[in-house]
Amino acid sequence: MARLIDELRKLPGVGAKSAQRLAFHILRSPESDAEALSNAIRALKAQLRLCSVCNNVTDVDPCIYCASPTRSHRTVCVVEEPTNIAAIEKTRGFNGVYHVLHGTLSPLNGIGPEQLRTANLFNRLAEIDEAILALSPTVEGEATSHWLANELHRAQSREHPIRITRIATGVPAGSDIEYADEITMSRALEHRREL
Amino acid sequence: MARLIDELRKLPGVGAKSAQRLAFHILRSPESDAEALSNAIRALKAQLRLCSVCNNVTDVDPCIYCASPTRSHRTVCVVEEPTNIAAIEKTRGFNGVYHVLHGTLSPLNGIGPEQLRTANLFNRLAEIDEAILALSPTVEGEATSHWLANELHRAQSREHPIRITRIATGVPAGSDIEYADEITMSRALEHRREL
Numbered sequence: 280m281a282r283l284i285d286e287l288r289k290l291p292g293v294g295a296k297s298a299q300r301l302a303f304h305i306l307r308s309p310e311s312d313a314e315a316l317s318n319a320i321r322a323l324k325a326q327l328r329l330c331s332v333c334n335n336v337t338d339v340d341p342c343i344y345c346a347s348p349t350r351s352h353r354t355v356c357v358v359e360e361p362t363n364i365a366a367i368e369k370t371r372g373f374n375g376v377y378h379v380l381h382g383t384l385s386p387l388n389g390i391g392p393e394q395l396r397t398a399n400l401f402n403r404l405a406e407i408d409e410a411i412l413a414l415s416p417t418v419e420g421e422a423t424s425h426w427l428a429n430e431l432h433r434a435q436s437r438e439h440p441i442r443i444t445r446i447a448t449g450v451p452a453g454s455d456i457e458y459a460d461e462i463t464m465s466r467a468l469e470h471r472r473e474l
Numbered sequence: 475m476a477r478l479i480d481e482l483r484k485l486p487g488v489g490a491k492s493a494q495r496l497a498f499h500i501l502r503s504p505e506s507d508a509e510a511l512s513n514a515i516r517a518l519k520a521q522l523r524l525c526s527v528c529n530n531v532t533d534v535d536p537c538i539y540c541a542s543p544t545r546s547h548r549t550v551c552v553v554e555e556p557t558n559i560a561a562i563e564k565t566r567g568f569n570g571v572y573h574v575l576h577g578t579l580s581p582l583n584g585i586g587p588e589q590l591r592t593a594n595l596f597n598r599l600a601e602i603d604e605a606i607l608a609l610s611p612t613v614e615g616e617a618t619s620h621w622l623a624n625e626l627h628r629a630q631s632r633e634h635p636i637r638i639t640r641i642a643t644g645v646p647a648g649s650d651i652e653y654a655d656e657i658t659m660s661r662a663l664e665h666r667r668e669l
Contacts, residue, residue, distance in 0.1 A: 356663075358651075366652055370660035411666055415650045428669040443669045446651070446662040449642030453657065455610045456553075456641070457561055462648065465565035467641040468551075471606055472665060474623040474638045 280306070332403070334379040334396045336361040344376050351375045353408040357400070357427065359383055359415065367413060375411075383419035384426055392426065401434050409442040416448045416466075475501070527598070529574040529591045531556040539571050546570045548603040552595070552622065554578055554610065562608060570606070578614035579621060587621065596629050604637040611643045611661075 280302060287298040305313050329335070330342035333355075337343070344350060344364070354375030358364060359382065367373050378400045382390050400410075410431055414420035428443050435441050449467040450459045459467065475497060482493040500508055524530070525537035528550075532538070539545060539559070549570030553559060554577065562568050573595045577585050595605075605626055609615035623638050630636050644662040645654045654662065 360652075363651055366654065366659060367663070369656045370663060372660040372663055411663070412669065413651060413663070415652075416645050416647045417650065418648075424669070444666040445669050446659075447642050447644030447665040447667065448647055448662075449644035449665075450611055451646050451658040452611045452643055452655065452661055453613075455612065456558055456608060456615075457555075457610075459561065460647065461564045463646040464561060464641075465567040466647055467643075468562070468565060468567055468606070468608070470642040470644075470665075470667060471639040472642065474607065474619070474640050 329379075329396075332399060333377050334361075334381060334399065335364060335377055336379075347376075349374075353406065354411065355400070355403075355407050355409070356411045356413050358413050359420065359423075363413065375409075378410075380414075380423070380427075383414065383417075383423040385419050392430075395423070397427070397430070401430075404431070404435055404441060405439060407441050409444060412443070412445045524574075524591075527594060528572050529556075529576060529594065530559060530572060531574075542571075544569075547601065549606065550595070550598075550602050550604070551606045551608050553608050554615065554618075558608065570604075573605075575609075575618070575622075578609065578612075578618040580614050587625075590618070592622070592625070596625075599626070599630055599636060600634060602636050604639060607638070607640045 283302045283305070284295075284298045287293055287301050288295060293301070305316070326338050327336055328338075328340060330337045330340055330345055332341045332345040335342040335344065339346070345352075351374055355378050356367060356373060356375055357378045357380065358367070359380055361379050361381075364377050364379070367377075380395045380397065382395055384390060384392065384395070412424045412427060414424050424445055428445070431441065431443050447470060448463065449470060450456055450463060456464065456467075478497045478500070479490075479493045482488055482496050483490060488496070500511070521533050522531055523533075523535060525532045525535055525540055527536045527540040530537040530539065534541070540547075546569055550573050551562060551568060551570055552573045552575065553562070554575055556574050556576075559572050559574070562572075575590045575592065577590055579585060579587065579590070607619045607622060609619050619640055623640070626636065626638050642665060643658065644665060645651055645658060651659065651662075
């Protein structure tokens with residue numbers, strides 16, 4: 280029991296109390312349920328891996344996006360985490376492929392350029408026309424975008440320069456500019472576009 | 475008493491109960507306070523007017539922005555309401571002047587092009603190099619931006635074309651793209667910019 284509680288406490292958002300409650304719930308539930316949970320956890324690690332092309336979490340390699348014959352493989356959208364892919368797919372406006380960094384630069388947490396998964400991105404620059412950096416407009420996301428844009432500019436071949444773009448920062452759709460914070464408003468003015 | 479309650483009820487967000495509470499508060503407060511409130515209301519209407527150049531609410535005509543010798547009078551930022559000017563001034567990134575429409579197109583509420591205050595904007599097109607449309611990215615704001623951009627394109631003289639721009643719509647600064655709604659994300663991708 281104490282071992283299970285210790286293991287459960289390692290999960291995000293689970294404290295001592297919750298871990299105890301979860302452990303007692305598992306204790307009281309039928310053996311089949313406990314067995315199913317245990318197997319699902321083991322299967323997750325056994326079956327899921329990272330796509331060798333884009334680092335997306337997948338059960339087949341390459342992942343469904345990288346293997347798709349109908350997507351444009353010359354436009355790559357660079358995201359922080361695999362979950363960001365769902366956010367972009369929901370727009371139904373993007374038909375390229377992805378590259379997952381698995382994090383952002385964060386020197387305070389010991390995440391430097393070496394900790395980000397970029398090798399397979401640099402390896403396929405010759406097959407790419409555009410890299411869209413879809414990182415969050417947070418301090419870490421901005422720093423990572425600037426660093427990555429520089430590295431990409433340096434790594435691209437002279438014969439085949441690629442377009443390096445960044446998703447727009449501005450006032451969110453449907454919101455009143457009265458409620459936009461100063462930094463967002465100032466970016467919205469700075470990056471205004473022709474009508 | 476009933477007359478005051480009726481008048482107070484006309485204020486936004488004041489219902490029958492609140493109007494009564496406010497009226498009783500005024501009844502109990504010293505005569506000097508009641509007099510001061512009464513005078514302040516009268517003075518507001520007597521002293522404030524709309525700037526003849528930009529329609530901003532002001533006590534001097536032209537308003538402080540239109541009269542400023544240090545601001546660029548060739549860049550005009552078009553906003554919906556006078557309060558929006560404060561939101562843009564807070565960015566400290568804009569040194570042009572303003573034009574206040576006093577509303578957005580809203581056919582359901584009977585607000586058509588005739589109800590918006592645009593005459594003095596069209597009259598000064600020859601003195602303008604750029605019109606920045608800083609309307610909210612709401613349905614009404616977008617419709618008004620498109621209508622106004624068209625009208626401005628048509629009204630400008632061939633000899634002196636003006637730049638017509640729109641503030642950026644996108645993911646707000648400091649936020650995680652995971653929490654961006656689909657329309658905002660899709661605009662952020664569409665209006666991506668070169669790095």
